[in-house]
Amino acid sequence: MQSAFEKSISPLGLSFRIWGITQLVFSTLVTALLMQVDVLPDITVVYYVPLISAFLGLPAWLILRIALGLLASSRLNVRSRLDRLRWVIVVLGCGYGLAAGLVLVVLWQQSVTGFLTGFALLNAAFFIGCITQHSVIMAYFHVKPHPTAEARPTPAAIHQEQNRTLKKSYMEQTNKVLYKAIITALLILLLLIPSVFIQNLVQERKSRQAEVVHEVSSRWAAGQTLSGFYLYLPYVVSGTTDSGKPYRIEKQLIVLPEEANVQSVMEPEVRPRSIYKVLLYKSRNVFRGQFRIAPQGDFNLSLVKWQDARLCLNISDIKGIEEKVLVKLQDQQYEMQPGTPETGFGNSGLSLPLASVAEVINGPVSFESVLRLKGSEQLHFLPLAGNSIFTISSPWPSPSFDGSYLPGTREVSDSGFQAKWSFSKANLPFNTYLSDTKFDAGKFGFGITMVQPADQYAKTERSVKYAILVIGLTFSLFFIMEQILKKPVHPVQYVLIGLALTIFYTLLLSISEFLFFDWAYLIAATATIVLITWYVRGHFKSFRTAALLGAVITMLYGFIFVLVRLEDTALLIGSIGLFLILGLAMYGSRKVNWYGNEQQQDQPRLASTE
Structure with missing residues (x-):
């Protein structure tokens, strides 16, 4: 029998839980970001952010309410209901993420950075809202089977159950890879948020240098x-x-x-x-x-x-x-x-x-x-x-x-x-x-x-603009390696690796204020590569794998360094480099078994019903 708590959960209450936490997290992140980048004409505007966010999020609450009600009354099993709920949340996150990105484009006057930041903030808020209510969602969809009289299964029923089990295993593995890819993509976007604050830090240090120059110049x-x-x-x-x-x-x-x-x-x-x-x-x-x-x-x-x-x-x-x-x-x-x-x-x-x-x-x-x-x-x-x-x-x-x-x-x-x-x-x-x-x-x-x-601030700022390239390619490499080696990497581990890639820019900025930019880049990149390589060695338990990943990240940082040093031909060299990187990624992942079945077929081989 279901517990009293499980029975008390209604579609209205559960949808309000998910929606409320999502709105709270999103409003907090947007307020902090807008105050940091200093685009608000008046500080009192931040008090209206939660109200505006809640008003615009009402359609999402209504959609969640309807979806939860329909799923609860369906005859699907628990896993199928959860899968469909995840897809509803992904669609809502992408739709509202596009809208949030466009709003930040207007406020921030930066097309790519503002759009990706808004998209990442909204999806991160949805992700946090669902994770915090995971146990409640499981309790809401939990249905125990009613006992029935024992009956001897027939051969046809046995074969049918085997086919059902194969299909279920196939779909579970396929969905697992797909969900992991979606989570990885969201983490890439989420980790772009620190790069925004680093860009502001670069501008702050640059402004401080200008203040010092102006102070000395005013006396000289x-x-x-x-x-x-x-x-x-x-x-x-x-x-x-x-x-x-x-x-x-x-x-x-x-x-x-x-x-x-x-x-x-x-x-x-x-x-x-x-x-x-x-x-x-x-x-x-x-x-x-x-x-x-x-x-x-x-x-x-x-x-x-x-x-x-x-x-x-x-x-x-x-x-x-x-x-x-x-x-x-x-x-x-x-x-x-x-x-x-x-x-x-x-x-x-x-x-x-x-x-x-x-x-x-x-x-x-x-x-x-x-x-x-x-x-x-x-x-x-x-x-x-x-x-x-x-x-x-x-x-x-x-x-x-x-x-x-x-x-x-x-x-x-x-x-x-x-x-x-x-x-x-x-x-x-x-x-x-x-x-x-x-x-x-x-x-x-x-x-x-x-x-x-040695204009270290201009070069550091150009380096930060390539953060999405570094984080995206590194995460893609880890995703492919975990599929090949069958050694899953937890999202928390992705976050730790992403933070290491982000801290590289703060190291670069701080060291370049004392040393030449080239030496600062070498020191910061070496420290980051050694840290990630050591971490990979501990996870995959393979020195060869760690050395391979370290070599690839080294080449990636070298490629970024060349782009930073170039000016007129940076676009040409960067485009050619990205094309080659994409080709290598396609070549390296050609044998990855994305579906997880042993024979890499489009459909699992069903048991004979004869």
Whole structure:
């Protein structure tokens, strides 16, 4: 007879148990994930996640209620009922998993990662909900046979029972492999969740490095942008209108050099700060050129307000100026003063009042100046001249030429670099006389950025993106090996192996902050491979099997390392590599007896009924 507990279990109560635990687990996981990736506009939104999840999950509860009622009233045996219930749960998990994945795609703006994460979260919640209620489900479907009078079985009944037993054994083995494959696939998706947190950890460490660089740069000097020398000449136009009314208009004219030659030498300095290294520099910049002032429209020198006229040099961060700046005009030296008029060339810099030197501003005016300037990583110039040549050199071996113009000639070697830019009136969209003082010259900037070649965070981030490949192929390999060797691997063991594969990335991230990325990758991969190989040796009791699995995982990590180091050809090499891996997997699994019967037939051989 059934116990009182078994009789008290109803389809409504059991479906509510499974549904409630699934909703609780899913809401908790989604809330933790959204708070971690920081995509919520307001923290109070997390309180609505359980309500929204419960509302959207009501159809699943209704389907479970109907399915449990139909299965309870069916004439199937207990195992068949359980099999059909599992399929209902798998279909619900896949359907809702697709929906959850699409929702996270919209919130997260990452198609693949967001989709797989949502799918994995929902199926993990369903899995936990069913596992926790396993004993209740078994009690619900448990039906004891009623005693009947003994009857001597006939030969036909014996043969029929044998055939039924063979079919049952065949289906049980087939379902066992299928269920194991589904569980393995769900574990692969579930273990992608830690990789999301590792990606966030990489971004956090990268942001911390940027904060340290900014902190040091703010005390030293930021990346510098220099405008070059130019003349700021305000003037007054007066006269009378056609009606005889007098007028007076104040205007400004910016005069750029007709010829300019700039030579810059950068001396890099690497300053350690905590575990990070900040790249700074000192530079010596020599400016030479010549102005040619001629009447332009309503402008001539007699109209200039010399008390407000300036010779200007804009510098983006004047904190980097190391010593006083002298400029030579017509073989006479003058000291530049801080402050510049408002123009589109920058908001800070140095200028020289021209009131005392107005007599030299007549006809061609040559100038020369040396500027010693500190900065961080970047040095840019604005090509403000009719015809100009800019030369930048440094012993730093890893420059990045950026901005609106690339150098015409450059030489880069282990001993440093030298780059040269040439401009003329023909290839610039402005002339040497600018009446618009709001002219935005910043978009014409060019120069170099000294980069540190060991960008461990970018490489680690690329490695984490291949986590699904590493975990998926490793689990697939274990699944095939357990089918070949007939040595089952428990899902808990899959989880432990998956955690070892995941911890590899935290090892890689932490070690690469102290060593070069290549060495960090070697150490982290070696530790992970040794750990998994040792664990496999203990499970399969075979050194040969462990060595084979270790060799395959080693080649897999080597393949990922090659993809991380490549840039332009990573997609091509990765696609070819995946194709070869798939071919090897198909070749290695060609003799696997997926159905579990000895003769590997599509149908079990039934007993004769003769």
